[in-house]
Amino acid sequence: MDSSTGIQQADLGADVSDYFALLKPRVMSLVVFTALVGMLLAPNSLHPFVGVLAILTIAIGGGAAGALNMYFDADIDAIMSRTKNRPIPAGRMKKNQALGFGLFLAGFSVSLLGLATNLLAAGILALTIFYYVVIYTIWLKRITPQNIVIGGAAGAFPVVIGWVAVTGSISVESLVLFSIVFLWTPPHFWALALYKKGDYEAAQIPMLPNVAGERATIVQIIIYSALLAIAGLLPVAFGFAGYIYGGVAAVLGIAMLTLSVRLVGGDAKQMRQRARKLFTFSLSYLFVIFLVLLLETLFFRMSGVS
Amino acid sequence: MSEPKKNPDEPNQQLLSEEYKKRQRRRSIAIALGLVTLVIIFYALTIVKMGPDLFSRVL
Structure with a gap:
């Protein structure tokens, strides 16, 4: 709350940059990089446009997982110095906006990857989002010190998605x-x-x-x-x-x-x-x-x- | 009749609407750009996926 004007941040509506921040751009860059490596190492090749589109959808899928993570982790993000300036804990965005945005992008990215490449790649992207949001964020992160080991799989999937997008098989x-x-x-x-x-x-x-x-x-x-x-x-x-x-x-x-x-x-x-x-x-x-x-x-x- | 008391917590309407409109406009532009990108993506993907078959159909 800004005391001088009496304006509540959330009342102003979120800015475009807040929606972008929900996608965890830094994590996304790692996702893009590893997916690109998987794709280029694969023995076959894709039409360049399909390749770019596949990378884009994998990145958006990763971003969707980030937005859903921020929805479920808003309470702990508010406490940690590293995360307290994220859009929800900083009060620039309402929780449900992040939920809607994340769910929409998740469905959108998986469908588009399936249309552009193949269903196996789309299936693994869906699994990645599910794994990161449900298995890691909701379930394991708060109960076991091995959270990072098990959750690490979510970060390792994109390289496989890149490979599968090209070859159609693991x-x-x-x-x-x-x-x-x-x-x-x-x-x-x-x-x-x-x-x-x-x-x-x-x-x-x-x-x-x-x-x-x-x-x-x-x-x-x-x-x-x-x-x-x-x-x-x-x-x-x-x-x-x-x-x-x-x-x-x-x-x-x-x-x-x-x-x-x-x-x-x-x-x-x-x-x-x-x-x-x-x-x-x-x-x-x-x-x-x-x-x-x-x-x-x-x-x-x-x-x-x- | 006395004037209603001003609530100190009430947002400053003028400031609110200016900043609100600015952000709303930026969001609208972002959505518009997103939609245009989608149109281009689906158009290009259709052409790429159909490839040469597009021209080898029976007319």
Whole structure:
């Protein structure tokens, strides 16, 4: 409430930028990137217009899941510093507007993806939205410290959707890409949870550092980073990536693992700084290994070597 | 007859309507652009999906 004018924010109606913020643009950029990688790595190809449309619908589907997440999480978003300026907790939008917007976009994106590509891809997009909103947001997020592990699957689906949109079927390659994003999620978010521990505590979300303690979280981060480093090499093992990718994935995998191990030791302040560093590095990790995999594949494809 | 007491919580109507109209207009423009985009998408998708078959039908 603005005391000088007596205007309630919600009375003004939400601005277009608020609707855009509901889509979680930053999460959306990751969704777009991984879906694009899945699509371009797939052995066949789509008509460029259909390809662009497929990426757009996958992005909108991800945005719909974000809007529905903000509807159900409005109470805890209001408490955490990271999220309290979102449109609903900040009072710029009514909860039901986010619900309507999210439901509409979810139905719209799934239908359009089905029309443009195939029903399997549309089905997995629908499953992704359901998984993120119902399984993760409504159910697991507030009751188990393993929320991020199980919820991580939602973030790993887009790369499979991209692949399936082109090929029409789920194959080993798409599952390998899925496993990389899936194993990347826990260390990424636990690193965030380590230096934003107070936030999650205030909102009573059972993140691992709050429930099991920092030490147990660091152990889990190290385990998942090790698994991730191995999963990063699977594309080479399954024969759809070459040694350039293999080298980059090995170096970055070891770097990720090293940063995780470095969380052990040092005082609380140092640990939080290192956790922040790991969080930032993990973003580059995923971006770089997927980009190299993509460039290498496209290079070999264009030069006629397979 | 005395004038009704002014409620301090009551929104300032003039300010409210100006900002309200601005936002409403921006929302309307966004919806219009969205609809035009949809028309283009469905038109282009239809042409792409039908492809050469469009011209090989029996006339």
